[in-house]
Amino acid sequence: MNYTKWLIDTDISEVSLVGGKNASLGEMMKNLSYLDIRVPNGFVITTDAYISFLQHNNLIDSINCILNSIDYDDNVSLRRETQKIRMLIQNGSYLSVLVEEIMDKYRELSNEYKQNETDVAIRSSATAEDTKEASFAGQQDTYLNVRGKDQVLEKIKSCFASIYNDRAVDYRKTMNMEQNVKISICVQKMVRSDLSSSGVAFSIDTESGNNNVVVINSSYGLGEMIVGGQIVPDEFMVFKPTLNNSYLSIIDKKLGNKTQKMIYSDNHDKRTKLVHVDNERCNNFSLDDVKILQLAKWVCNIENHYSERNGKYTPIDVEWAVDGITNNLYIVQARPETVQSNKNINTLITYKIDKSDNPNIIARGVSIGDKISSGSVKIMFNLDTRDTNIQFNKGDILVTEITDPDWEPLMKKAGAIITERGGRTCHAAIVARELGVPAIVGVENITSILENNQIVTCSCAEGDVGFIYDGKVNYELIETNISNLPKLPTKIMMNVASPDQAFLFSKIPNYGVGLAREEFIINNFIKIHPLALLHMDKVLDKDIQNSINKIIHGYASPKDFFIKKLSYGIARIAAAFYPNEVIVRFSDFKSNEYVNLLGGKYFEPTEENPMIGWRGASRYYSETYEEAFGLECESIKYVREIMGLNNVIVMIPFCRTVEECKLVLETMKKYGLERGINGLQVYIMCEIPSNVILADEFCKYVDGFSIGSNDLTQLTLGLDRDSSLVSHVYNERNPAVKYMISWAIKTCKKNGVKIGICGQAPSDYIDFAQFLIEEGIDSISLTPDSVLKTWFKLNEILHIK
DSSP: OOOEEEGGGOOGGGHHHHHHHHHHHHHHHHHSGGGTOOOOOEEEEOHHHHHHHHHHTTOHHHHHHHHHTOOTTOHHHHHHHHHHHHHHHHTOOOOHHHHHHHHHHHHHHHHHTTOSSOOEEEEEEETTSSSSSOOOTTOSOEEEEEOSHHHHHHHHHHHHHHTTOHHHHHHHHHTTOOSOOOEEEEEEEOOOGGGSEEEEEESSOTTTOOTTEEEEEEEESOTHHHHHTSSBOEEEEEEGGGTTTTSOOEEEEEOOBOOEEEEEOOOSSOOEEEEEOOHHHHTSOSSOHHHHHHHHHHHHHHHHHHHHHHTSOOOEEEEEEEOTTTOOEEEEEEEEOOSGGGSOTTEEEEEEEOOTTOOOEEEEEEEESSOEEEEEEEEOSSSOOTTTTOOOOTTOEEEESOOOGGGHHHHTTOSEEEESSOOTTSHHHHHHHHHTOOEEEOOTTHHHHSOTTOEEEEEOOSSSEEEEEESOOOEEEEEEEOTTOOOOSSEEEEEEOOGGGHHHHTTSOOSOEEEEEHHHHIIIIIOBOHHHHHOGGGOOOHHHHHHHHHHHTTSSSHHHHHHHHHHHHHHHHHHHHTTSOEEEEOOOOOHHHHTTSBTGGGTOOOOSOGGGSSOTHHHHTSTTTHHHHHHHHHHHHIIIIISOOTTEEEEEOSOOSHHHHHHHHHHHHHTTOOTTGGGOOEEEEEOSHHHHHTHHHHTTTOSEEEEOHHHHHHHHHTOOTTOGGGTTTOOTTSHHHHHHHHHHHHHHHHHTOEEEEOSSHHHHOHHHHHHHHHHTOSEEEEOGGGHHHHHHHHHHHHHHO
């Protein structure tokens, strides 16, 4: 019998002998060491050893008898009967030959690290876990910082028993798997991440399935804090297509809430403990750029290896750790990603919430999945409901502080899950994705905010932020077969404002982004007037100064804060739609909008009619605002030339004259952006009658036009589109407006300049979209919710014609 093996002597072909986790570790040690991917050394107690243990103690028939007696609809029965099985295993005795083999290898491992008794992690590895069908996240037990003969033997036996945890037994029942799975154990050298950092990483975006990015979660100390959900980790996103070039491919960073970390403990019974993290470290990222890029490259190499081995694309997720003594990075686990990779890519299912009645937002958190669900709140602090008289019914909204694997039998009944703690890769998030249940995690104090039996709606369909609405809010579920969309004579693009929703929107068929507004990123992620960042001395209000300093804390300078924040927002959109073109419009705030940013009141004039005042191009070259515009130019340069997202095109809004266009181009060049250099294209918004009348001249200085039908209608008809008194006159389909658009299209075609439209009209009026196609427009950019319906409707109309 094969009772033990070194990890390096096994591989993925031996899953039945060493389990999914150990097979994967061995596969990496054996086949990926040439890429300098480090895996801590260790050895395996095989499934043969486990079966021999059961046979030696005459347990197989007893276990089967107990399994057959379980009522899976009764949590008490499940808990009671599985505990009986675990006690039988814990009370069993080892074969002497097994003890000898384990101790021989433990001594060799200790000698390798020049220790008498080295500290190890004892990890379970079942034959059915970490497969492409099911992850078994946290089902069996792991024990950290184990040291010495007695502890090693004790924890191995505990891992044997953990295959019959009530959560694992119920999970196998839910997944229609055999209950008599076998288990292997890994005894692996501990990485001293208690002195550094650790976390998880995915080779695919876990929410949208976009495979152009690596998503990394990181925190201080041992990694169980992330999966356990005790903290909100830092999150980093790395763009794969430029990763192996000379680019800094980190396209986003989000600071987590790392108030605690898990470290070693000398307590014999409990070898780890939680300690607080000081404020300075909390406010700094737990992983530096060098390690982020190194880890991302490793993740991609592991993904490539498994994809080649399996003969098809195989996204993976890994657990990693940095040793605080050597500063070396290690992979401690790798497995197939099981949610996005198993979805039907030919069917697009979208949820759209109805906000017509302005539903009240109770709270916000981290959104998991993309579904919406309403139900009755059930607040639970533990699984024993007998003292609280809570009856948890199928479809109820589970509200709790945090979940662990013991909660899974209840979680599968929930209509949605809300937790006070946790991030995108905590236990609740992992299981919710696998069960297909919407979850909102990291919602502070939600157990105090909500009440039992209160009706709420949980929306995970609005990007990275999950919203909890008061009451039952209507929503629409749209299922579309996108495997064979009809071809249209023009490109359908999208208007995308929010970086957080970009990856979700990118799943909708498209030819890129026709309009990405910088204003959304500045207003929602930067929140500070750019001149206030550059001239803090002119901000006289101490409270505003304190607010600004708090927001920019951790960045090299106020300027660095603006450039990085804007760059990350733009990069998320550009990466989501890569390699399709993404047209980013420079900021087009009006003075009455800029003044609302922090510090804005010190730098903005009061205008009678801001809509046709100091906005767009006229700001960029002015002495008063030029340096602020320079920050936008540097951000675009950073995205294109440092991150490598050269699919970004820039667009100048509200450019009244040809002279203004030339001045803006000169100003851009001053700050490192020059049309034609490194392939940079420059577009102009066609939204003023002068843009149409002088289109021949404008075409000499730009690569493309984008019709802004909102402003073009306003200025062609001579009305204020914000005024309700003349709203009945406002109509993009007015013959005068259509004449202007037709003129612009013909002129651009004559000059070989691309022209599209990014205004609202094609989204609202199908006949207007038809008019544009018949005029020969190159692209139509629509709001995401109208792309598919417009696509199909246009095909129908054009086909009939």
